[in-house]
Amino acid sequence: MSLSLTDITLTYPDGDGRLTALDRVTLDVPRGGLTAVIGPSGSGKSSLLAVAATLITPDSGTVTVDGTDTTGMSRGELAGLRRHRIGIVFQQPNLLASLTAAEQLQVMAHLDGRRARAARGRALELLDAVGLADLAGRRPHQLSGGQRQRINIARALMNDPGVLLVDEPTSALDHERGAAVIDLITRLTRERGTATVLVTHDHAHLAAADRVTEVFDGRLGLASPTGS
Numbered sequence: 001m002s003l004s005l006t007d008i009t010l011t012y013p014d015g016d017g018r019l020t021a022l023d024r025v026t027l028d029v030p031r032g033g034l035t036a037v038i039g040p041s042g043s044g045k046s047s048l049l050a051v052a053a054t055l056i057t058p059d060s061g062t063v064t065v066d067g068t069d070t071t072g073m074s075r076g077e078l079a080g081l082r083r084h085r086i087g088i089v090f091q092q093p094n095l096l097a098s099l100t101a102a103e104q105l106q107v108m109a110h111l112d113g114r115r116a117r118a119a120r121g122r123a124l125e126l127l128d129a130v131g132l133a134d135l136a137g138r139r140p141h142q143l144s145g146g147q148r149q150r151i152n153i154a155r156a157l158m159n160d161p162g163v164l165l166v167d168e169p170t171s172a173l174d175h176e177r178g179a180a181v182i183d184l185i186t187r188l189t190r191e192r193g194t195a196t197v198l199v200t201h202d203h204a205h206l207a208a209a210d211r212v213t214e215v216f217d218g219r220l221g222l223a224s225p226t227g228s
């Protein structure tokens with residue numbers, strides 16, 4: 001298992017009390033497999049990804065990334081773990097307007113001058129892998145929504161993470177472009193052997209998944225692959 005969440009409970013402050021966003025959630029995500037998470041708005045999907053990404057520390061439970069138990073790690077240690085082992089794709093690409101496609105990826109590499117050429121090579125290789133080799137010099141305003149989301153995905157893979165966490169990547173895309181993005185995530189998961197969690201609201205995407213998990217009111221249950 002490359003990502004394990006064990007007995008995770010997460011609450012947020014809510015008026016005088018606490019709101020339980022995740023209620024004793026356990027999820028094991030194997031390498032090279034796509035685990036889809038579905039559920040209504042407000043059910044806890046993004047909270048689940050934020051805990052898996054170590055961006056939020058749960059009230060209780062453990063998050064294990066590539067065999068490393070993250071419990072008790074310092075902020076600095078967690079930042080290092082995220083940088084090297086976890087790729088995160090948020091709903092909105094959040095690309096920097098002034099940078100070209102290749103540069104969006106290169107900034108992920110935090111490298112000194114000597115290794116800058118290697119970072120450039122890796123950025124171009126990943127842009128090729130997501131079908132954008134010819135557009136490496138374009139800036140975000142010269143790209144379509146689907147192309148920007150592909151750059152977002154390539155950027156998350158820049159440091160060769162073992163874990164890939166993707167939150168509703170198609171919500172701003174039409175059906176055809178959305179399906180192409182899901183195909184891309186599926187292929188990259190197989191090729192690169194990532195343990196991938198895909199949060200989606202679109203049941204049409206579930207056919208690509210190896211496993212489908214449904215979240216309801218912060219609790220997990222296994223759903224059938226058709227989501228019915």
Ligand SMILES: Nc1ncnc2c1ncn2[C@@H]1O[C@H](COP(=O)(O)OP(=O)(O)O)[C@@H](O)[C@H]1O
Nearest residue numbers: 012013019021040041042043044045046047048
């Ligand atoms: N930072 C926060 N503070 C307080 N409540 C939050 C916060 N983030 C999410 N919530 C609440 O937690 C629940 C789960 O939210 P979320 O994980 O965003 O669900 P989903 O991604 O499935 O829409 C919701 O009731 C939401 O309002």
Ligand SMILES: [Mg+2]
Nearest residue numbers: 045046047167
């Ligand atoms: Mg969400």
